[in-house]
Amino acid sequence: MPFAMYFPLHYTPSYWTRLRRLLLVAALLMAWLAMPTRSAAQSPPDVVINEIMYAPQPSQNEYIELYNRSDADVNLSELSYANGYREFAPVTDSSVVLQAGGYAVLVRTPSQFEAAFPEVPYLAPDGFRALRNSGDTVVLRYGETNIDEVTYVPSWSTRDDAALERVEPNAPSQAPFNWQSATAPAGGTPGFQNSVFTPDSTPPTPLFAQVDADARRITLTFTEPLNPASLASASFTGPERAPVSVEQGDANTVRLFYTEPLRAETLTVRGIRDWQGNSTEATLPLSYAPQQGDLVVTEIMYRPLSDDFDERPNQPEYFEVVNPTERWISLQGLFTTNRPRDTGGADTLNLGIGTQHVAPSGGYAVVYAEPNSDNEASSTLDRAFPTQDLSAPDGPTVIAVPRSRLGLRVQPDRLRLHRADGEPIATVDYHPDWHAPGVQDTRGLSLERISLTAPAANAMNWTSSAHPEGGTPGFPNSVGPPPAEGSTARVSADPSPFAPEVDQATRIQYALPFPPDWVQLRIFDAHGRPVRTVEETVLSGPEGEVLWDGRNDAGRIVRMGVYVVLMEAQNWNDGTSTQHRTTVVVARPL
Template sequence: MANFFVAVLLSLFTAFVPLQAQVVLSEIMFDALGSDTHDEFVEIINLSESVSIDLSGWQISDGEGTDSIVEFNEGVIIQPGQFGLILDLSYFDNSDTYDALIPEESLVMTIDNTTFGNRGFSNSTAETVSLINSDGEIVSQYTYVLGNDQGFSDEKIDLEGLNSPDNWADTKSSFGTPGAPNSVSLLNFDLAVLPDDINFFPEPVQAGQTLIITSTVRNVGKNSVDQFKLIFFEDFNGNLLADSGEELAPAFEFSATLLPMDSTSFSLQTSNVSPGEHLIFAKIKFESDQDTTNNIASEQFFVGFPARTAVINEIMYSPLSNQPEWIEILNLSFWPINLSKWSVSDSDTGKRVKFGSHSNLAPNGFFVLAEDSSILDFFNPPFGSVSVSRKLPSFNNDFDSVVLYDPSDVIMDRVDYNKDWGGDSGISLEKINPVLASNDSTNWSSSVSIPGGTPGERNSIFTQTLPAEAGLSIAPNPFSPDNDGEKDFTIISYEVPITTASVNIKIYDLRGRLVRFLANNQASGSTNSIVWDGHDDTGRLSRIGIYVVFLQALNAEAGLLSTQKKTVVLAANL
């Protein structure tokens, strides 16, 4: 009989000790978003599946002070699987921060002091929080880790695991999860992809190269997973989302077995990668996932721009007094360029101005950065081709520089101009051929456009290659200006072997009489066209007959370049 009582006592003792240890710390709010005096809390949980535990005489300590756990209005007996929430005594009269977050099934308690420990938990020194039973034994203990954002608690990951730092993490929820399952707790089914799990090779990558994108998927749940999908996206539209239609390839399908705490990787190869910033997403599709907040991650990489991908193409450095300064950029590549992180400076390269958002440059397209929007009062650039920055450098009217930088601060183009290159009051400085050297003075001259510049459009003096000699053509020829809608006008086209010229075009009848002075010392590039409507200088329609078109091209430096003659027939429909 004595042996029987000894056996019973041993059985009760061995059963009693684990029950005490099954109440553990599960969450600590040490840096509350509200008042540290009222809004700190400690959460515990009874891990037992069948036994309730009376917390009478239990205490909480921060190493400097100890407080007794006391009832609020529901007693201090914690049921199997139940969360217990211990709030500051002063919370109930001074705060309602957690009222809407606390589940009805949790046990709300407080302490016999206005704050935890010695004037509350420290936000500057990590403290060890201990849960002490009625026998004075520490049954659960955790030293919290500083660095949380304010209002984000420390939560235990595996509630049955150790209280080591790697088994605790910052809550995913502002205000924490008081009295509720922890946001970082292990779920039965939970796959995750993290930003650090997305990698690129090679790195750095150059424009046009083949890039390999790799993403790791982790099983952070309790159960094995045997089927899911992973999809790679690129943020083509710039809205920072992985939208339908932005998939880089069909979904990868996993149909093996991924054990808990194990991982697997997927790789995608993409060719001819374009320069600029790229935002890549990896997204998991798993129907049984109990936490979809960690099913998508993104990572950014940058591809360097080849030299002279974009160039300075036009500069308005000497506008009229009521006009703004501006510069024009030309994209020489077949890739679209987002200029938002590109910048420009004058000769003071330490002061740079970014183009700003919505600065998109299409392949072979033009983009203008202007001092203010009044540029639209004097020019008619294509819609969406102008961005305004009041911080645009003030370019000197004699010697200065325009420097263009890509997002990695590499100089993409530079022009060191002076007034002898061209440009004047209200007339821009235009590049003749954008492919040729930017710092070659012979590749620049004054705009010959009537408004004084061509912002957002091809330069008025653009020349692919200069013609070997002057030429003159007329079409249609003959023409019949009788307003019947057919051949009412003729176009006189010419080319001269120099980038800029002053052109005279005169029309004579066969007796040598001047009928029309069509172009009088008109500024021109190497090619141009002009329309004759068949009328003379008085506005009267000329008679039917043969007329002589006389072209004279002059240049201030070269003098008389060329004269050309060609006949045109003014006819009438039969």
């Protein structure tokens, strides 16, 4: 029986024609669905330019490395590339699959590449687009869509014979911070993970939060580049109100804008991410632009030791400031200006202080001249003051100005610290006569301030440093240490009796229960007549010692007898004053 007799009569020949057509369409549809092509709705492949060898040795061994940072395979025949001239050419004419997480290397001269990297697979596109040493652009395209583009410049490189490697695949292609010279001995890592890539699980850390002079903007600096998609006003709390807007500066900085002046002391940051997705949460102090009185000049080294043959370390010029306020003070952008000359001009020095320098509440900062900043293992300041740990983690802020001098004159001069807009912060009109009267040679001795609250222009508020190294940069002054807790007032003289011709002098020692702003020691005879002012309003600290050589103010040895030592001290801040006496006997040698 013919095959057609098994079907009902209504199954006509036209039915078979239609059935065959339907089967053909179904087969074509299944074949099309099985083809490894992308639908119109699917996004372009996630392939990036990962390494660029643009100035190799030999000169024609240029290459470009591509990296598939997605989890899907990519057919490289769908991609084309170009240099800055934008004349696109296929990456390959054949069907080559770039696996997820894989690398593909496009080379200019196969023989030279094989000699340099014999085990690395590569593609050699026809008419490789040469890369200019002076800077160029590399573009990667899918169809008519640019999927990646890098415009490099030679300043990105630190090695002449090395490729530029991408630091983080997910960070922006055009960001200079995302490219570095390869550190691999071969000068590159084509076909392998880049030598400059380091897995990062550390969140970005905020380093400094600086409040501008009008207190309506905070500039926040982080340890690493930030993903701008993570920046939001709600990420920043602590001040009285949320910022009205957030703006990214360079890769590592964020600017926060407020409508009213800030008064907060801290800022809390949450949810800010780097390009690896690490998220931060941290609280840091706000550093305010200095206003007048926010910094106090407490020490001036204007006549440092500078003799290479005196067997003593040379000293730099420096000045010291302390922050007496309850908030952190930024030192960025400060200048100094000295006393105007007779012609009317004055010298202004830009200290070149960056955002990383701040003075914490109650903290010290030292600005010094450093002529050898490029080739010395230790600073001039460290060598001049070896017993003072200037580099301790909780130590002072130390700022080196790369010059031989700060312009501090030996004759009477002015140290005026001010902002770039001219706003004065602190001023001292110092005088060499402010040194202790008994000091004959003031070389290598700083002027130290006695009281933070007493006027800076008061000569009684300054004296010579009593430290053996000639100064105390970055630390409490030697003339103003706090007294020991529970100490009592006392004054004594030893030896007594003493003979000036034999003993030379008697040691007058004193101690006070409070930190004084000045101390005066005078000698009276048994009838109450003044004989000698041993120290006239010169402070050596709450605990100090002076010598009396048995002579009067005219320089003659006094007569034998009993003499009274009167010590007077005063604290200007709280009005405390005290007097203490002791006796000393002057004798003649036997």
